[in-house]
Amino acid sequence: MSDYDYDLFVIGAGSGGTRAARVSASYGAKVAVAEEYRVGGTCVIRGCVPKKMLVYGSHFSEDLEDGKNFGWTWDNAQFDWVTLRDKILADVDRLNNAYTDTLKNHDVEILLERAEIAGPHEVKLASGKIVTAKYILIATGAWPDVPEFPGSEYMSTSNEMFHLDKLPETVIISGGGYIANEFAGIFNGLGSEVTVVNRSDVILRGYDESLRDRLLQIALTKGIMYKFNCTFDKIEKREDGSLDVYMDGKTRPVQADVVLAATGRRPKIDGLGLENAGVKINEKDAIIVDDYSRTNVENIYAVGDVTDRVQLTPVAIREGQAFADTVFGDNPRTVDYQCIPSAVFSQPPIASVGLTEGEARNQYGNIKVYSSDFRAMRNVFADRHERSLYKMIVEHQSGKILGLHMIGPDAPEILQAAAIAVKAGLTKQAFDDTVALHPSMAEELVLFK
Numbered sequence: 001m002s003d004y005d006y007d008l009f010v011i012g013a014g015s016g017g018t019r020a021a022r023v024s025a026s027y028g029a030k031v032a033v034a035e036e037y038r039v040g041g042t043c044v045i046r047g048c049v050p051k052k053m054l055v056y057g058s059h060f061s062e063d064l065e066d067g068k069n070f071g072w073t074w075d076n077a078q079f080d081w082v083t084l085r086d087k088i089l090a091d092v093d094r095l096n097n098a099y100t101d102t103l104k105n106h107d108v109e110i111l112l113e114r115a116e117i118a119g120p121h122e123v124k125l126a127s128g129k130i131v132t133a134k135y136i137l138i139a140t141g142a143w144p145d146v147p148e149f150p151g152s153e154y155m156s157t158s159n160e161m162f163h164l165d166k167l168p169e170t171v172i173i174s175g176g177g178y179i180a181n182e183f184a185g186i187f188n189g190l191g192s193e194v195t196v197v198n199r200s201d202v203i204l205r206g207y208d209e210s211l212r213d214r215l216l217q218i219a220l221t222k223g224i225m226y227k228f229n230c231t232f233d234k235i236e237k238r239e240d241g242s243l244d245v246y247m248d249g250k251t252r253p254v255q256a257d258v259v260l261a262a263t264g265r266r267p268k269i270d271g272l273g274l275e276n277a278g279v280k281i282n283e284k285d286a287i288i289v290d291d292y293s294r295t296n297v298e299n300i301y302a303v304g305d306v307t308d309r310v311q312l313t314p315v316a317i318r319e320g321q322a323f324a325d326t327v328f329g330d331n332p333r334t335v336d337y338q339c340i341p342s343a344v345f346s347q348p349p350i351a352s353v354g355l356t357e358g359e360a361r362n363q364y365g366n367i368k369v370y371s372s373d374f375r376a377m378r379n380v381f382a383d384r385h386e387r388s389l390y391k392m393i394v395e396h397q398s399g400k401i402l403g404l405h406m407i408g409p410d411a412p413e414i415l416q417a418a419a420i421a422v423k424a425g426l427t428k429q430a431f432d433d434t435v436a437l438h439p440s441m442a443e444e445l446v447l448f449k
């Protein structure tokens with residue numbers, strides 16, 4: 001008999017927490033998970049999944065337009081925000097139920113209430129009940145980091161975008177990263193007037209420069225406006241609910257229905273009681289962990305965005321799996337953070353794996369860069385002047401591929417497969433040796449000259 005109520009108590013039922021809970025339970029551990037909102041976490045409930053549905057929904061405006069050259073006509077095509085929103089929210093409910101069922105089927109006890117750490121082996125629930133656990137896993141994720149200035153409380157975050165009563169006519173987005181560019185594409189596609197405002201003069205810092213330039217060029221052509229090196233001074237709310245946004249010291253405000261703060265996400269540690277067990281955090285509020293996701297307290301671990309290693313769902317899932325294998329599966333494992341593919345679901349999307357051209361030059365000096373700048377067949381036919389760009393970064397001596405970067409239709413779908421080759425350390429010659437699959441966009445990957 002264990003001295004504790006549970007072998008494992010997980011705080012947070014998001015991607016990392018649910019994977020860790022389920023796998024630990026399958027190894028025979030007695031597991032409980034506490035969730036203050038909904039099982040599934042950011043990705044499923046208010047992130048990747050509903051966002052992707054919005055991307056799909058918003059892309060129909062272009063598809064309908066392009067369809068004319070393929071012989072289709074639509075009389076008076078209309079878009080209804082509430083229909084799309086409610087379908088998405090219903091799908092979120094479905095996934096929430098599926099996640100809940102999976103946990104229950106693995107005998108994981110779900111406590112739908114807030115939990116905080118009361119001691120190294122103690123968790124206090126919102127109901128006041130205190131439970132004990134041999135191990136505690138913190139998987140509380142991250143939360144939008146909204147800058148503070150007068151009226152910044154009128155800004156919305158990505159959390160609220162899935163619940164808007166109506167489609168905003170004008171949207172100002174603060175930030176130039178993932179969320180800014182994805183929602184810029186969504187609202188632009190749905191017909192809103194969109195302005196992206198960033199503090200610096202770059203978008204998507206960290207992605208290959210040529211791709212970022214290409215996205216900017218295409219986004220401007222689509223009508224998305226950008227303001228760079230621009231700061232927010234204040235926001236005032238009018239009686240009708242619309243917002244007056246003052247920027248860059250100018251006295252005349254810009255009006256917007258929605259101002260979206262997309263300025264990064266901070267580890268969610270508020271009120272978590274870390275101090276009650278002496279769990280250490282860094283200057284960015286991230287819980288400090290070792291390679292096995294163990295904190296400075298021997299029996300307390302943390303996975304996912306709350307550790308601010310790589311803020312991506314599949315990484316949190318890997319960390320949750322590695323935790324369960326290590327602690328309950330008698331198979332100590334760490335996560336390999338090399339060559340993690342990533343994508344921005346902008347329109348068109350960007351997908352990337354490995355080193356950018358700049359990073360490769362800094363690290364290797366002598367590199368070769370291959371690129372293919374082309375218009376997808378479908379775009380040519382549709383008279384859409386939107387060019388794709390694929391780039392392969394290769395180590396000069398060995399021919400090993402160091403990075404692969406793509407912007408264009410379906411780039412994430414194509415890159416996921418190609419990332420296997422990059423991760424496996426294949427050379428450009430291996431790509432050259434592969435016969436092209438014609439006609440496709442992906443064949444450009446084996447035809448680089």
Ligand code: NDP
Nearest residue numbers: 147175176177178179180199200205262263264265311343
């Ligand atoms: P990002 O880190 O991608 O971008 C933040 C942006 O906000 C940058 O342009 C940055 O400017 C700017 N910024 C940062 N701090 C401030 C500040 N204090 N004031 C004004 N501007 C600021 O964050 P997001 O919010 O877009 O996304 C959060 C995370 O969520 C991402 O890092 C990603 O890991 C994850 N995510 C992943 C997605 C995917 O995989 N497709 C989709 C959505 C989110 P600058 O760079 O110029 O300094």
